[in-house]
Amino acid sequence: MDKKTESTQTYSILMPPPNLTGEPHCGHMVQHLIMDALARYKRLNGFNVLFQPGVDHAGIQFEGTLNKILSKEDTTKEKLGREKWLERAWQFKDEIYKSFHLAWKMMGISADWDKEVFTLDPKVQKTVFEEFKTFWEEGLLYKGEYIISWCPKDQTAIEDVEMEYEERKETLYFVNYQIEGSLEHITIATTRPETIYADTGIAIYPNHPKFSQFVGKNAVNPLNGNKIPIFEDERVDKNFGTGALKITPGHDPLDYEIGKDHGLSILHAVDKAGRMTELAEDLTGLKIDEAEKKATEKLKESGSLLKTEELVHSVPVCERCKTTIEPLISEEWFVKMKPLAQQAIKRMGEITFYPSNYNAILSEWLEKIHDWSISRNLWWGHRIPVWYCEKCNPSHKVGKTEQMQVSFEKPAESCSKCNDSNWVQDGQILDTWFSSGMWPLATLGWPEKSDDFNTFFPWDFEISAPEIKYLWIARMVMLSLHFEDKIPFKTMFFNGTLRDAQGRKFSKSLGNGLYPEPFVKQWGADALRMALFSYAAPARDGKVSKQTLDERCKNFRNFETKIKNIYRFIYELKPENVPSTASKNSEDTQILKKLDETRKIIEKHFDNLDLHLAADEIYTFVWHEFADKYIEQSKKRRGEAQACLEHVFRICLLLLYPFMPFMSEELYGKIPNRKGILEELSSKA
Numbered sequence: 001m002d003k004k005t006e007s008t009q010t011y012s013i014l015m016p017p018p019n020l021t022g023e024p025h026c027g028h029m030v031q032h033l034i035m036d037a038l039a040r041y042k043r044l045n046g047f048n049v050l051f052q053p054g055v056d057h058a059g060i061q062f063e064g065t066l067n068k069i070l071s072k073e074d075t076t077k078e079k080l081g082r083e084k085w086l087e088r089a090w091q092f093k094d095e096i097y098k099s100f101h102l103a104w105k106m107m108g109i110s111a112d113w114d115k116e117v118f119t120l121d122p123k124v125q126k127t128v129f130e131e132f133k134t135f136w137e138e139g140l141l142y143k144g145e146y147i148i149s150w151c152p153k154d155q156t157a158i159e160d161v162e163m164e165y166e167e168r169k170e171t172l173y174f175v176n177y178q179i180e181g182s183l184e185h186i187t188i189a190t191t192r193p194e195t196i197y198a199d200t201g202i203a204i205y206p207n208h209p210k211f212s213q214f215v216g217k218n219a220v221n222p223l224n225g226n227k228i229p230i231f232e233d234e235r236v237d238k239n240f241g242t243g244a245l246k247i248t249p250g251h252d253p254l255d256y257e258i259g260k261d262h263g264l265s266i267l268h269a270v271d272k273a274g275r276m277t278e279l280a281e282d283l284t285g286l287k288i289d290e291a292e293k294k295a296t297e298k299l300k301e302s303g304s305l306l307k308t309e310e311l312v313h314s315v316p317v318c319e320r321c322k323t324t325i326e327p328l329i330s331e332e333w334f335v336k337m338k339p340l341a342q343q344a345i346k347r348m349g350e351i352t353f354y355p356s357n358y359n360a361i362l363s364e365w366l367e368k369i370h371d372w373s374i375s376r377n378l379w380w381g382h383r384i385p386v387w388y389c390e391k392c393n394p395s396h397k398v399g400k401t402e403q404m405q406v407s408f409e410k411p412a413e414s415c416s417k418c419n420d421s422n423w424v425q426d427g428q429i430l431d432t433w434f435s436s437g438m439w440p441l442a443t444l445g446w447p448e449k450s451d452d453f454n455t456f457f458p459w460d461f462e463i464s465a466p467e468i469k470y471l472w473i474a475r476m477v478m479l480s481l482h483f484e485d486k487i488p489f490k491t492m493f494f495n496g497t498l499r500d501a502q503g504r505k506f507s508k509s510l511g512n513g514l515y516p517e518p519f520v521k522q523w524g525a526d527a528l529r530m531a532l533f534s535y536a537a538p539a540r541d542g543k544v545s546k547q548t549l550d551e552r553c554k555n556f557r558n559f560e561t562k563i564k565n566i567y568r569f570i571y572e573l574k575p576e577n578v579p580s581t582a583s584k585n586s587e588d589t590q591i592l593k594k595l596d597e598t599r600k601i602i603e604k605h606f607d608n609l610d611l612h613l614a615a616d617e618i619y620t621f622v623w624h625e626f627a628d629k630y631i632e633q634s635k636k637r638r639g640e641a642q643a644c645l646e647h648v649f650r651i652c653l654l655l656l657y658p659f660m661p662f663m664s665e666e667l668y669g670k671i672p673n674r675k676g677i678l679e680e681l682s683s684k685a
Contacts, residue, residue: 011047012456019058023099025513027498037658053111059381059432127442140336143398147256152274153323156377165314172311177219189241194291196223197280198269201247205236222304333375340478341366354493354538374431381429389415390422437475440488462489496540523553526660530556533615575639588644591630618655
């Protein structure tokens with residue numbers, strides 16, 4: 001570990017690009033420190049290391065943050081217009097960007113900063129265009145109407161895995177739908193009476209003991225009098241409500257699938273702003289909560305409301321703004337995922353996962369994957385590279401025969417049909433994950449095959465928080481295999497999440513985040529690094545408060561002081577009469593044996609990515625074996641033990657270097673006839 005060889009071995013580490021939304025907190029730093037320790041350790045062992053840094057533009061989050069600032073300035077994105085708003089966005093980006101570098105520098109993150117990439121950089125744009133263009137040419141890309149998850153506040157589609165679920169107490173309404181031409185009725189249970197206006201059918205589970213007699217007949221919608229068919233479908237949950245389900249294809253994913261299979265029409269009672277449409281008659285324009293109350297009153301007045309019950313169930317909300325998600329039919333761009341997923345499932349075993357069960361977790365999700373909605377109704381991001389002839393194709397239809405072109409720049413030639421050059425670009429942007437999914441390729445300049453690409457791809461190590469395993473990890477695997485027929489990384493490490501004392505994730509809105517700077521100012525960067533490494537176990541969340549982190553930092557600051565005192569004892573208090581020939585006694589033999597055992601244990605921990613155990617191992621050896629035992633013993637035979645003291649101390653600094661680089665570098669450079677660790681390594685390269 002103390003000598004750089006002429007080995008041609010390489011090791012590549014791909015930094016997950018943190019979102020461009022503010023200063024990294026201590027939870028982010030655990031992730032970055034794991035990568036940094038690996039990079040430093042590999043360099044010590046003679047590897048040619050690429051530690052690739054980068055930052056993600058974070059479309060929805062960034063845009064939402066900037067728009068809040070604009071609202072305080074009494075303006076909006078719409079008032080500014082696209083071009084002016086984007087100018088302001090890039091200024092805001094530069095302001096936030098500084099906080100990342102200050103935090104990384106403060107914590108000693110040793111990435112290859114000259115190769116840093118931002119997900120809106122031109123070279124990433126080139127990668128994204130090649131991705132889009134290839135999908136289009138392969139027939140895997142299409143534009144069409146489909147039910148999507150819509151955030152009324154962010155005003156954009158989001159992926160299912162970008163949602164969280166809140167347990168809420170709501171009302172379950174039991175509503176009677178009269179059978180056409182009869183006094184009989186069929187009863188359904190719903191939490192959304194306001195969407196009854198958009199009902200186009202009623203489904204019951206097969207062989208329903210009470211309602212099977214109504215199959216093939218029509219029911220009367222109790223709010224608008226429309227006649228809707230009654231039919232059987234095995235997807236109806238017999239244990240929910242009455243076993244009869246009102247089908248509203250425009251506002252529920254399951255209803256959409258059932259409605260499609262039974263040829264039902266699609267109606268919309270709620271719009272993209274989260275308000276009732278004209279379909280809701282006198283409820284038009286009301287917010288959903290208000291409409292629910294009004295619809296309930298109308299059902300009571302008509303005698304259609306049988307009863308109500310309290311229900312606790314999971315409600316999907318946007319993970320970013322916590323707004324309740326509205327399932328809606330929307331025209332979006334989609335990528336067909338089945339072909340990509342099947343290839344990934346076959347090759348998933350080529351990746352080593354920490355913990356190992358994530359292989360099965362990802363494969364199971366890929367088996368059930370649906371088409372990916374890649375368009376977002378935002379301005380911050382890669383704009384969809386499609387141009388339409390405004391004269392011939394005013395509806396912006398998409399197809400091989402339509403007057404449209406795929407190009408990042410406005411087409412130079414005129415429309416072949418009308419000879420006009422009135423091209424208009426698609427107004428939406430691509431989902432952030434569309435570019436982030438290409439991160440392993442984009443950072444190395446793909447589609448061009450650079451020297452770095454040929455040397456370092458596939459990446460040796462990638463790390464991620466578990467919550468984006470589907471959004472990011474699965475997509476990187478699928479996209480890398482599709483475009484290069486190679487897995488994107490050999491090792492995938494899922495780090496745990498730092499949470500507050502109540503178990504909550506760090507959040508700006510909660511104000512519960514812990515940030516590095518105050519701890520570094522009080523205890524030093526190395527002490528904070530060691531404290532955070534204690535939370536570095538794979539996929540193991542940790543609860544932390546300022547008090548507990550202060551206590552750990554204080555302990556490791558004392559450890560740092562201990563090491564500096566050891567240096568003074570060995571070098572500044574070095575005896576004048578040191579034997580020219582080193583001799584060993586049993587104490588020397590014992591500490592050297594223990595040092596060798598410690599080195600091997602640490603190497604094993606690094607191989608197994610148990611960096612929290614490696615940090616604890618060197619801490620225990622230095623404090624208890626070296627300082628408490630051997631140094632105390634050596635005071636009786638000071639001169640004779642000097643050579644052994646110096647050797648053990650030097651190796652300890654090298655073992656500590658991945659964890660406490662500032663102190664290790666400083667003290668190593670003070671050792672007589674020695675340079676700093678990195679200088680020493682480069683001089684022996």
